[in-house]
Amino acid sequence: MASAPPMRRTSSGPFPLLREHSLVPVGMATILPGAARHVRHLEAELLTYFNRFGYDEIILPTFEYLDVLAPGLEPTLLENSYKIVDRTTGRILLLRPDVTAQIARTVAMGMLGAHFPLRLSYRATVFRHEPEHAGRDREIFQVGAELIGADDPSADSEIIMLLIECLRQVGLCSFKISLGHVGFFKGLLIRAGLSPEGRRRAEQAAARKDVSRLTEILSQERVTKRSAQRIVEALELCGQADVLSKGRALAKGEKPLVHALDRLASVYRLLCATGFQEAVLLDLGEFRGFDYYDGIVFDVFTDGIGVELGGGGRYDHLIGRFGRNLPSTGFALSVDRLFKGLNLSERTKSVGPEVLVVAPRGLSTRVVSVAQQLRQAGIRTVQRIVDRSGRGLIGAAVKAGLEAEVDTIVVVGVDSPTSEQVVVLHRGDRRRVAGSTGHARVRKRTVSIAGLLASLRADLEGAV
Secondary structure (H helix, E strand, O other), rough: EOOOEEOOHHHHHHHHEOOOOOOOOOOOEOOOOOHHHHHHHHHHHHHHHHHOOEEEEEEOOOOOOOEEEEEOOHHHOOOOOOOOOOOOOOEEEEEEOOHHHHHHHHHHHOOOOOOOOOOEEEEEEOOOOOOHHHHOEEEEEEEEEEEEEOOHHHHHHHHHHHHHHHHHOOOOOOOOOEEEEEHHHHHHHHHHHOOOHHHHHHHHHHHOOOHHHHHHHHHHOOOOOOHHHHHHHOOEEEEEEHHHHHHHHHHHHHHHHHHHHHHEEEEHHHHHHOOOHOOOOOOOOOOOOOOOOEEEEEEOOOOOOOOOOEEEEEEOHHHOOOOOOOOOEEEEHHHHHOOOOOOOOHOOOOOOEEEEEEEEEEHHHHHHHHHHHHHHOOEEEEEEEEEEOOOHHHHHHHHHHHHHHEEEEEEEOOOOOOOOEEEEEEEOOOOOOOOOOOOEEEEEEEEHHHHHHHHHHHHHEEEE
16 A cells, blocks of 8 residues: 655645645645655665765754854845744754754864864755745755865865765766856856845846846846846856856956856866766856855756755855855755655555564463564564454454555464464455455464464565
């Protein structure tokens, strides 16, 4: 029987709607057993692969003090964070809205004696308030990696290669990495003479690829027609190596813009030289929605998912907000979106028990003993006490097996409470037939408790 995938109360999220609106807060998840098994396996597989690249897992607190973490968070994210009062100190606590800022704070305040470059990985849940109509989750399951203390194209390439290799490792066949440099687009905005507020709004529009909104902002800022045209053209420049030459034409020799393109070209060449060209798409309008990114940035997309699976980039000055600057880069993946991209929701069949041990009332100790013997041997086993004995015990056991969807049933105490023998029932067809308890399809044999394990192993191996 198929188990339902994770459920979220969102209008356009990856999981089915949960109709009981009063039971689960908007954007929060209830992950049912079949899907939970896939989610945990996916997280573990990613972390294992991170470890092969030398990235060690770090576990971070769910809450932070607002005044401590605030320097690493942009105003919009702070506004959309969940806050409560610490009942012990009276200080304001922040429910984690961003992991990268936490890692920056941890490194700056507690790990400055560490050997650099530092490679860290994590799995964590972040919480951000989003309007219900926005179609985004408020509880976001993330897995990510950070490379801290390295500032060269090979470091940028390493983190992108890690992302690509991880996606391939978990079975995502078709995806694209959209690769850019925020310094190029920011440089165009500065050159066009936008006010600080105008640049902020233009950057937000660029992050959403909202050309009409960007055009409106440029008009409000009284940007010249030629400069506005270049900015819009840059936002739409996407492709392979020829994008770089078109970008250089827009840069017109300005050093900050040329420097950004040079760095982007170096990273792109490294990725191509190591066989990742097909997975990468250059995008001069790539502009992530966090203000701490200041260099190479990237997002990852796959068919059938209308938003990015995740992304990241370089943040050379974020750690400096908590102490001294350390060049850094990293990425985070949304487990929810990756779950959907892998079509795991279509494969979330529950894994039921392999064996059910049944006994009548009064034989609780015997049923526990037999069940424990099987569990210690690695067999997934559940136990059940029924209100039947004697001739009715077998029928009750078959019915219990049908309800639990277990093919192999071990019945204790059929002959007598002290018997060293048990009856093994095996149902050959798990489909429920109307008006039938499945008796006609059951095979029955009697074995000793001592020989039970060997007998069941032979049955289970034969079934495989």
